[in-house]
Amino acid sequence: MKRRKVIGLxxxxxxxxxxxxxxxxxxxxxxxxxxxPAPDRIEFYGERQAGIITPAQDRLHFVAFDVITKDRDALIxxxxxxxxxxxRMTAGKEAGALGAVGGVPEAPPxxxxxxxxxxxxxxxxxxxxGPSLFDSRFGLRAKKPAALADxxxxxxxxxxxxxxxxxxxxxxxxxxxxxxxxxxxxxxxIGMGVVSVRWSQLGxxxxxxxxxxxxxxxxxxxxxxxxxxxxxxxxxxxxEHLWVHAGDGPDWMAxxxxxxxxxxxxxxxxxxxxxxxxxxxxxxxxxxxxxxLSSKAEFDEPDFAVEGDDGEPLIAQDAHVRLAHPTENNGVxxxxxxxxxxxxxxxxxxxxxxxxxxxxxxxxxxQFVPVQTKLARLDQMNEYIRHVSSGLFACPPGLAAADDYWxxxxxx
Amino acid sequence: xxxxxxxxxxxxxxxxVPLAACGGNDEAGTASGASGKITVDASDTECKVAAAExxxxxxxxxxTNKGNKVTEFYVYAAGDRVMGEVENIAPSLSRELIVxxxxxxxxxxxxxxxxxxxxxxxxxxxxxxxxxxxxxxxxQATKDYQRYVKSQTGALIxxxxxxxxxxxxxxxxxxxxxxxxxxxxxxRIEPVAxxxxxxxxxxxxxxxxxxxxxxxxxxHKLEKDLWVSKDVSKSGxxxxxxxxxxxxxxxxxxxxxxxxxxLANGSKGLLDEVASGKITGEEDTFSHTDLxxxxxxxxxxxxxxxxxxxxxxxxxxxxxxxxxERFASVEAALEKHRQGDGWAxxxxxxxxxxxxxxxxxxxxxxxxxxxxxxxxxx
Numbered sequence: 208m209k210r211r212k213v214i215g216l217x218x219x220x221x222x223x224x225x226x227x228x229x230x231x232x233x234x235x236x237x238x239x240x241x242x243x244p245a246p247d248r249i250e251f252y253g254e255r256q257a258g259i260i261t262p263a264q265d266r267l268h269f270v271a272f273d274v275i276t277k278d279r280d281a282l283i284x285x286x287x288x289x290x291x292x293x294x295r296m297t298a299g300k301e302a303g304a305l306g307a308v309g310g311v312p313e314a315p316p317x318x319x320x321x322x323x324x325x326x327x328x329x330x331x332x333x334x335x336x337g338p339s340l341f342d343s344r345f346g347l348r349a350k351k352p353a354a355l356a357d358x359x360x361x362x363x364x365x366x367x368x369x370x371x372x373x374x375x376x377x378x379x380x381x382x383x384x385x386x387x388x389x390x391x392x393x394x395x396x397i398g399m400g401v402v403s404v405r406w407s408q409l410g411x412x413x414x415x416x417x418x419x420x421x422x423x424x425x426x427x428x429x430x431x432x433x434x435x436x437x438x439x440x441x442x443x444x445x446x447e448h449l450w451v452h453a454g455d456g457p458d459w460m461a462x463x464x465x466x467x468x469x470x471x472x473x474x475x476x477x478x479x480x481x482x483x484x485x486x487x488x489x490x491x492x493x494x495x496x497x498x499x500l501s502s503k504a505e506f507d508e509p510d511f512a513v514e515g516d517d518g519e520p521l522i523a524q525d526a527h528v529r530l531a532h533p534t535e536n537n538g539v540x541x542x543x544x545x546x547x548x549x550x551x552x553x554x555x556x557x558x559x560x561x562x563x564x565x566x567x568x569x570x571x572x573x574q575f576v577p578v579q580t581k582l583a584r585l586d587q588m589n590e591y592i593r594h595v596s597s598g599l600f601a602c603p604p605g606l607a608a609a610d611d612y613w614x615x616x617x618x619x
Numbered sequence: 620x621x622x623x624x625x626x627x628x629x630x631x632x633x634x635x636v637p638l639a640a641c642g643g644n645d646e647a648g649t650a651s652g653a654s655g656k657i658t659v660d661a662s663d664t665e666c667k668v669a670a671a672e673x674x675x676x677x678x679x680x681x682x683t684n685k686g687n688k689v690t691e692f693y694v695y696a697a698g699d700r701v702m703g704e705v706e707n708i709a710p711s712l713s714r715e716l717i718v719x720x721x722x723x724x725x726x727x728x729x730x731x732x733x734x735x736x737x738x739x740x741x742x743x744x745x746x747x748x749x750x751x752x753x754x755x756x757x758x759q760a761t762k763d764y765q766r767y768v769k770s771q772t773g774a775l776i777x778x779x780x781x782x783x784x785x786x787x788x789x790x791x792x793x794x795x796x797x798x799x800x801x802x803x804x805x806x807r808i809e810p811v812a813x814x815x816x817x818x819x820x821x822x823x824x825x826x827x828x829x830x831x832x833x834x835x836x837x838x839h840k841l842e843k844d845l846w847v848s849k850d851v852s853k854s855g856x857x858x859x860x861x862x863x864x865x866x867x868x869x870x871x872x873x874x875x876x877x878x879x880x881x882l883a884n885g886s887k888g889l890l891d892e893v894a895s896g897k898i899t900g901e902e903d904t905f906s907h908t909d910l911x912x913x914x915x916x917x918x919x920x921x922x923x924x925x926x927x928x929x930x931x932x933x934x935x936x937x938x939x940x941x942x943x944e945r946f947a948s949v950e951a952a953l954e955k956h957r958q959g960d961g962w963a964x965x966x967x968x969x970x971x972x973x974x975x976x977x978x979x980x981x982x983x984x985x986x987x988x989x990x991x992x993x994x995x996x997x
Contacts (some may be wrong), residue, residue, distance in 0.1 A: 275978050312679050312717050313880060314992030400945065400982025403974070 247382070248327040251297040253605040255450070258331030259464055259542065259567050260439040262418040264380040267410030267546040267563065268387040269468065270395065271337070271373025271598060272402035279345045283618050285401040289334070289394050290612040299327030302393035319396065321389050328383035332390050334613045335466050335600025340374040350617060352456035354465055354570045355601050361583035361594065370406040370470065370596040378466070378565070380544075384411065406596070408470060410546020410563045417544060423497060423505065427473050427547050427560050428591070430490050431497030434505055435532065437542040448540040451569055459616035462604030464567040467575045470548075470596035473561040478591045489587040491526030499528060511535070525587045531578055539574045541566040561592070571599060655679065656715070659729065661708070662686040666729030666738035674746040675722045677880075677995060680705075682729075683713040691730040693737065694718050695816070702814075703881075717995075719878045720744045756930040757879040757994060763926040764882055765875075768808050771919075772869040775804035779865045783858040786841055786851050795845050799903070799911035799961065802838060805865075806915035807922065809892065810885025811872050818871075821864045825901070836860050839905075846905035879927060883991035886923035889916040890984045898977050900965040910962035913976070914953055921946050924987065927994060934993050938986055945983040952979045 249257045274282060292302045301307055303317030310317055341351035379390040388409070395404055414426045415433030419440050426432040437444055453461040478486070487493050491500055491509070499509030501521045511529055513521045522529050533540050544565040553559045568574040583589070603616060656679045660667040663686035682692045687710050694702040694716065702725065703718030722744050728737035778801040785794035805812065805823070813819050820828065822837045829835055836857055844854045851858075877885065896902040897913040924931070924942055932939040952975055956963040968976075 275975075275982075311992045311996055312715060313677075313995040315988045396985070399985040400978075403978040403981070 247329050248299060249297060249329050249331050251294045251332075251606070252608055252611075254462060255605045256333050256463070256602055257297070257605070258333035258378055258380055259544070259602070260417055260445065260449070261329070261331050261380070262421055262439065263413040263415055263544055264329045264331070264382045264387075265411075265413055266381050266384040266387050267413075268379045268384070268391045268407065269410070269563065269565075270377050270379075270391045270407035271405045272375045272377075272395075272398065273405045274340065274344070274374040274401065275403045276401045277344060279618070281401050282345065283614065285398050286614040286618075287612045288397050290606065291609075292393060292397055293332040293334075293390070293613075294609065296322075296390050296393065297327065297330045297332055299325075299330075302397070319389065319392055321392075322386050325383055325386055325389075328381040328386040330379065330381040330386050330390060332394075333378040333380075333466075333602060335376040335378070335602040336614070336617065337373045337375060337598065337600050339372060345618075347617065350457050350459060352460050352601060354451075354456055354460075354572060355599065356572065358467070358571065358576060358597060358599055359580075361579055363583050363589055363594070364597070365593050365595055366597050367595055370408075372598060373405045373600075375402060376466070376468075376598060376600045384409070408548060408563050408596075409550075410548050412547040414545040414547055414562055415543040417542060426545075426562050427475055427549075428478055428486070428490070430486075430492060430494055431505065432545070432562075433543050434492075434497055437540050444540060445542075448569055448574065449542050449567055455569065460601055460603060463602050464542075464569065465571045466598075466600045466602050467564075467566045467568070467571050468596070468598035468600075469564040469579075469594050471562045471564055472559065472593040472595050474557075474591045474593070475560050476557050481591075488523055489527060489591075491522045491528030500526075523587070525585050527582070527586055527588050530582050530586050536578050536581070539578060541568045541574050541578070567602070656681040659683070659692060659727070660685055661690045661692065661729040661731065663688050663731045664738075666692075666727070666740060668727050668740050668742070671741060672743040672745065673720065675720060675744050678718055678720050678744070680716040680718070680727070681713060682708060682716065684708045684710050686710060686731050688732040690732070691737070692716055693728045693730070693816075694720070694742065695726045695728065696723065717880070719880050719995075722746060754879075754930065756933060757927075760879055760882060760926040760930055760994075761876050764877060764923055767922045767926065768811050768872055768875070771804050771808045772872050775801070775808070776865060776869050778804055779862055782841075783862045786845070786858040787855050789851055791845055791849065791851060794841075794851065795906070798838070798842060798845065798906060799908035802903075802908075803911055803915040805838070806889075806892075806912045807919035808872070809916070809919065810881070810888055810923070811875055811877065812868050813888075814875060814877075814881075815868060815871055818864055818868050822861065822868070825904070827901075837864070839903075842903065842905045879930070879994040880991050882923045882927055883987075883994050886920040886927075886990065887984060887987045889920040889923075890980055890987060892916050894977065894980050894984065897965075898973055898980065903965070907964040907966045908962070909965040910953070910956055910968075914962065917946070917949055917953070920987070924990065927990065930994055931990060935989075938989060938993065941986045942983075942990075945979075945986060949979045949983050952976055 249261055251257060276282060296302055301318035301323075305317040307316045307318040307320035307323055338351070338355045338357055341347045341355065377391060377394055379387040381387040381390070391407065413424050415436050416423050417436065417439055419438050423431040423434050437449055439445070449464055451460045451463050451465070455461070483494060487500065492498060493500060497505040498507055499522060501510040501513040502508070509522055509528055509532060511520060511522050511534070515521050529535055544567065546563045546565070548561055548563050550559040566575055603613070606612065657673070658669040659680050659682040661682055661684050668680075680692065680694070682705060684690045689710070690708050691704060692708065692714075693704045696702050702720060703716050705714045705716045708714050725742040725744060727740045727742050730737035778797065782794060782797040782801040785797055812822070823839065824835060824837055825839050826835060826843065838861065840857050841851075841854055841861065844851050893913050893916045897909045897916065900907065900909050902912050903909045924946070928939060931942070956968065956972070
């Protein structure tokens with residue numbers, strides 16, 4: 208995937224432009240920064256957390272944690288350790304200064320080692336704070352944003368609580384799966400005694416483009432996904448739909464974004480024996496090009512009014528693209544960043560496959576919730592999907608420099 | 620790759636470890652020269668140890684499995700007493716064994732397929748490099764732990780005798796009650812027991828551990844007789860053998876002195892046992908009395924740490940405090956499952972209960988994994 212390497216570099220530049228040049232390289236403050244950014248390295252520090260409008264990497268390892276300590280200082284201490292390790296790992300370095308083989312032989316290695324010799328692979332590590340963190344344990348009740356209120360139950364939800372929610376989450380994305388797993392594994396290890404892994408999810412192929420420089424990928428239904436996604440280059444739209452403004456809620460979230468995760472099992476076996484015509488009718492786009500059924504090219508705006516010879520709209524009333532489209536949802540937009548998954552098989556002779564949906568938005572209750580409410584009620588696609596896990600996390604703004612740490616504005 | 624500050628201990632040893640040429644092994648010189656490690660090339664049929672001798676002190680073996688079978692590497696003292704071992708080295712993996720050896724004659728062994736006596740080589744340690752135990756506090760630690768072992772072995776033989784007598788008398792209920800109690804003393808001193816090689820499997824093998832055709836003896840055979848077959852009329856010989864084997868362990872353990880590094884690794888090893896065998900309910904799969912073993916492993920681990928505690932306190936007071944807190948936290952979590960003089964059965968615990976215990980063991984094991992380096996790097 209040579210093309211993506213180039214995109215990674217270009218994308219990083221574009222990010223700066225998109226945010227009016229406010230993303231500065233802060234090498235002087237960053238002890239782990241190299242002399243110049245490597246082509247496969249995404250800057251960890253900046254106004255925004257990396258991993259949101261960063262051109263979507265190919266691989267995901269997502270993990271949600273429960274905080275198991277009652278000691279607020281221990282949690283803060285861990286967040287500081289996490290920040291330092293994340294800064295190192297996103298720079299292509301080992302989790303700790305002594306690394307996998309640099310310590311004394313009697314001690315377990317500081318880094319777990321499986322990423323030795325691998326490049327940074329555009330690794331981004333993005334943190335989020337879940338609603339449950341804001342209970343009575345750490346004195347954060349008053350700092351809980353209204354936007355972080357629990358999501359409602361949607362019609363048809365078959366959520367497994369064991370793989371839903373969490374006090375904290377880490378989204379690790381990279382173009383090498385081992386690099387992403389290495390990041391999560393080392394953070395989990397650092398967190399022993401403070402946090403415990405609640406659930407985790409691997410994703411093997413991105414299902415969204417977050418930059419105009421990227422081709423639109425396909426989900427496991429075989430369709431292009433994320434054509435109408437928010438993109439890094441759309442600064443005005445990002446400002447309106449993605450980033451939390453000062454005054455939206457508590458100050459600590461200004462400049463951040465809210466993440467919704469939904470693990471969506473796809474019943475691919477039944478989908479695969481559905482006719483092409485029906486598949487395209489359900490999606491509302493053609494399978495080859497990804498064009499709306501009303502139009503010719505992928506990026507043509509869908510025209511929901513156009514009717515066929517039978518007098519019915521070319522894009523059905525309950526087609527996915529219509530139900531989810533901004534023009535049908537008061538202009539609501541989200542930045543989607545999902546990944547395909549196959550978690551082995553389900554014991555019934557079927558692949559346990561689907562889409563790990565991730566969206567970022569300024570307020571999930573004004574963006575994700577109304578759209579999903581409509582989809583859950585009306586979408587023809589529901590026959591082929593099951594929502595089995597749900598998560599909501601507040602992702603604070605980026606860190607200014609190496610003396611800053613994840614959660615400082617929240618706990619400070 | 621390695622930074623200059625690395626391996627203070629081994630670097631010191633490197634200057635003194637004579638690198639014996641090893642016929643036919645081209646890699647020996649370079650592989651063992653830089654780091655002071657003795658490379659071991661293990662295959663399905665060979666065990667090429669790059670050096671046949673070393674100076675006394677900390678010796679590091681770097682074992683690479685170049686065969687197709689999972690292998691193990693051991694260092695034995697006279698009488699096949701295990702001085703150190705690395706288990707479960709998968710094909711193409713490399714592992715290290717750090718072992719503290721006093722002057723004397725030893726044997727190394729690779730065990731392709733993890734069975735039998737293995738492929739042996741003589742290994743001679745000479746000189747009198749200052750052992751870690753010269754540190755007064757560490758020396759005291761080994762003495763203290765020895766005393767602990769003695770206290771446990773006395774109870775072990777007593778309770779095993781009572782258990783064996785109940786089995787032989789056909790008193791199933793009594794035997795069931797004594798089973799987890801006798802095992803408590805066994806599980807507390809497992810690091811010692813394991814240093815006697817094949818006695819451990821004779822006493823404690825699980826049915827799933829056996830190779831085809833291998834005779835099953837020990838606690839878990841009797842456990843199955845008591846809980847599954849519910850018939851101990853033919854269990855007499857197994858019970859007698861168990862008592863003989865336990866008596867042998869008890870006698871031998873009187874002579875064992877664990878080094879500070881062995882103590883530290885033993886305390887971690889006991890918690891690893893909890894994490895891999897007791898949390899999952901694999902240990903006592905018929906009786907479900909795993910929490911007795913769980914508690915005993917933690918107590919044994921704590922005893923080893925307690926012996927080392929003065930030394931830990933001196934070198935890293937914060938770590939000592941963390942260990943105290945985490946041991947207390949594990950005990951509190953376990954205490955919730957106490958029932959009378961014993962513990963709830965494993966199969967009555969919910970997944971959520973087990974996750975809490977697993978988290979506690981993880982939280983304790985991470986800082987404990989730092990102790991070996993601490994006591995070695997005096």
